[in-house]
Amino acid sequence: MRLDKLEKIRENSNLKNIVIMGDSNLFYFTGYRGMGTLLYCDRVPYLVVPALERNRAEKTKGLEVRSYFPVRIAEDLIEGGMFEAIETLCKGISESEVGLDVRSLSAELYNSIRDKWKIKDISSEISSIRSIKDxxxxxxxxxxxxxxxxxxxxxxxxxxxxxxxxxxxxxxxxxxxxxxxxxxxxxxxxxxxxxxxxxxxxxxxxxxxxxxxxxxxxxxxxxxxxxxxxxxxxxxxxxxxxxxxxxxxxxxxxxxxxxxxxxxxxxxxxxxxxxxxxxxxxxxxxxxxxxxxxxxxxxxxxxxxxxxxxxxxxxxxxxxxxxxxxxxxxxxxxxxxxxxxxxxxxxxxxxxxxxx
Structure with missing residues (x-):
């Protein structure tokens, strides 16, 4: 995992919370490949996935995996969708700027997020870090x-x-x-x-x-x-x-x-x-x-x-x-x-x- 690089972006951008979406970015920072979102909430990392991805996501080490489903069919599931899960885990996320790689988002998703959170675009920072390989x-x-x-x-x-x-x-x-x-x-x-x-x-x-x-x-x-x-x-x-x-x-x-x-x-x-x-x-x-x-x-x-x-x-x-x-x-x-x-x-x- 490369959460240390994400922490540097958080510090340099003066952010409390970062949300990583997009398959490539998610894989880069966590090593996980699948449907999901990395929530970096006040330096605490969560891998947030739909219920059908949970078994596979839990193989990822070093992250707390939380999953969601439209209805509460199990105690350990968050009821709702991705936004409900993120806002449940990171209370008050809408009160300050949220770091997002805007380039990785579809127009539809961007418009949905823009209505909910204050966005700070960290596309350039992520692109720059990923461009130099270890x-x-x-x-x-x-x-x-x-x-x-x-x-x-x-x-x-x-x-x-x-x-x-x-x-x-x-x-x-x-x-x-x-x-x-x-x-x-x-x-x-x-x-x-x-x-x-x-x-x-x-x-x-x-x-x-x-x-x-x-x-x-x-x-x-x-x-x-x-x-x-x-x-x-x-x-x-x-x-x-x-x-x-x-x-x-x-x-x-x-x-x-x-x-x-x-x-x-x-x-x-x-x-x-x-x-x-x-x-x-x-x-x-x-x-x-x-x-x-x-x-x-x-x-x-x-x-x-x-x-x-x-x-x-x-x-x-x-x-x-x-x-x-x-x-x-x-x-x-x-x-x-x-x-x-x-x-x-x-x-x-x-x-x-x-x-x-």
Whole structure:
């Protein structure tokens, strides 16, 4: 558990009470994954869950688990819903500001809470703390990397057989990741052949691989709650000139951007480096997304590696560097690695040697 980090937020924000909602934040601070809310009431932590989650929640050590149900069917249940349970456990919660990660709330939930409590948004504080990983987190991300690498290599083996569909490959990747110990994929696996590769978020189809096709594979495993993210573009044996030119521009942009990654560098400078190389190749208008993002419990989290990012890279942040070029109905190329920021040379978690 990381309640010590929550206590620092409470002290620095001059708060009496904090309520943690959202699956990712709840897991980060408690290690519990399931429906529930962490109530940090005047330095006393409660894990508040619906009755059907109680048996599982009680396996979480170091927290008092309290559960609720619409009617009082047992003495140890709080009658009502989540709000009634919180207000029963933390009397007077509405009398002072309550710390909340507003970004983790749906609009409906936010509006409900706003009518009940005085909210102090602690989104930035939580995002900042989560962006720097401890060694336990890094080890889980490295394990997710190992699993993803095996799935990526399995995909490459299948391409040599020819005639496979995008769905064939994506299904094989998902099976391989689970076979190797992943809980699930970090996001739905993307496999795109030929003209489909010009769609960054293409949904795999029955499109068959042709001898002249390139293939973009964007995948990531989730291991013990932590994500990984990697993309490779596979080229046909005999690449046509435009495809080769696009590939080389993206690869060089990625390598130059990675060389810039280290503690103290502005994230926007990494984006600028990648974008400038693609601009020199004449493809600037086809680079239509940010250069990267943070990775952790969520596959997209702080910091943001974009042209307008205000984030500064810090040691043990985990980010992606993934420039891409997408020319509609013709070709797309993306190359992505997940990287651990260090004071000097970054730790690059490659899934497959880049020069394919």
């Amino acid at each position: 060694e336990e987190e890094l080890d889980k991300i490295r394990k997710a990397h190992e699993i993803t690498a095996k799935a990526m290599n399995r995909a490459l083996e299948e391409f040599t057989k020819g005639g496979v569909t995008e769905l064939n490959i994506s299904g094989l990747i998902d099976f391989t990741m689970k076979e190797m110990g992943a809980e699930e994929y970090a996001f739905p696996s993307i496999v795109a052949f030929g003209e489909n590769s010009a769609e960054p978020h293409h949904i795999p189809s029955l499109r068959r691989l042709k001898a002249s096709d390139n293939a973009v594979v964007d995948i990531g495993a989730r291991f013990e709650g932590y994500c990984f993210d990697s993309t490779r573009t596979f080229l046909p044996k005999f690449s046509y000139e435009e495809l080769r030119k696009v590939y080389e521009a993206v690869l060089e942009a990625q390598l130059e951007a990675i060389d810039l990654v280290r503690d103290g560098v502005e994230a926007s400078e990494v984006d600028k480096m990648a974008r400038s190389r693609i601009q020199r190749a004449g493809y600037e208008r086809f680079f239509i997304h940010s250069t990267g993002h943070g990775v952790g419990i969520d596959v997209h989290e702080a910091p943001l590696v974009s042209m307008k990012s205000k984030d500064i890279l810090k040691e043990n942040m985990v980010i992606t560097v993934e420039p891409g070029i997408y020319i509609k109905d013709r070709v797309g190329v993306r190359i992505e690695d997940t990287i651990i920021v260090k004071k000097g040379k970054p730790e690059v978690l490659e899934t497959l040697y880049k020069f394919i």
